[in-house]
Amino acid sequence: MSSSPSTPTKSHPSAHSSTNGHEHPQGSCPVTGKTYDFCPAQAGDVRSPCPALNALANHGYLPRDGKNIGPWDLVHGLKNGYRISTLLACILSFGSMLLLGQYRSLSLSDLARHNMIEHNASLVHKDDRNGAEYAPCKVNRKLLEALCADGGKVVPDRMTLEDAAHIRVKREVECGVLDGVHAEIARGEIVIAIGVLGGKDAAKNGVTISALHDWMQHERLPVGWKPDHTQGLYQTYKMAKYVRDRMKEIKAQKPPVESH
Secondary structure, three states: OOOOOOOOOOOOOOHHHOOOOOEEOOEEOOOOOOOOOOOOOOOOOOOOOOHHHHHHHHOOOOOOOOOOEOHHHHHHHHHHHHOEOHHHHHHHHHHHHHHHOOOOOEOHHHHHEEOOOEOOOOOOOOOOOOOOOEOOOOOOHHHHHHHHHOOOOOOOOEEOHHHHHHHHHHHHHHHOOOOHHHHHHHHHHHHHHHHHHHOOOHHHHOEEHHHHHHHHHHOOOOOOOOOOOOEOHHHHHHHHHHHHHHHHHHHHHOOOOOOO
């Protein structure tokens, strides 16, 4: 996998928080503390089921080893990497710490604790079916390909909010309906991905399926991509509400199907 930058190379203002623990077999990482260039996780690094946070760690917006991350580290990473508004970044960061019951710091692997923030009916991860405390973090290629194949129904080659509503219904038919909290989390995940990666017109036009696919598969920012707007709380709420309302309508149109 190429490690060419997907954002303009520039001085790394938080080098002190991204150097500890992230080491290569041949020595120090060539990009850590210097740029926001992509570098995949190395032996000893930890990652989560969330491609968004994993990509931030792989680019150095979060500690590259994925460990000992405080709530303000999350806030700054979300703002600097994805241009998420301060308010939304604070809600996501402090809300995650609260749900995990970890108030000072977390490691990305903590986010895999089943049914805390992580949930069944993920778009690209298998369900935790064996009662394990930690759910799978690795993206399932079959689910990822199915996700991308289900996009483009409204706008060719783009994943829209309408597509997302149908896909979320499909996954809950396959895996079982989520409780209210996890249903909101699941909708928020795809909505924020579309909103951030798709640009300022994402609510209408969605995001290119190729960009979404590469971001999820490789956990890296799309090559040449940079945020063109601030993704705020109200905009995200409106997008999530659209998906929620459409899911209700889609479910009302279809007879229930037993989960497999």
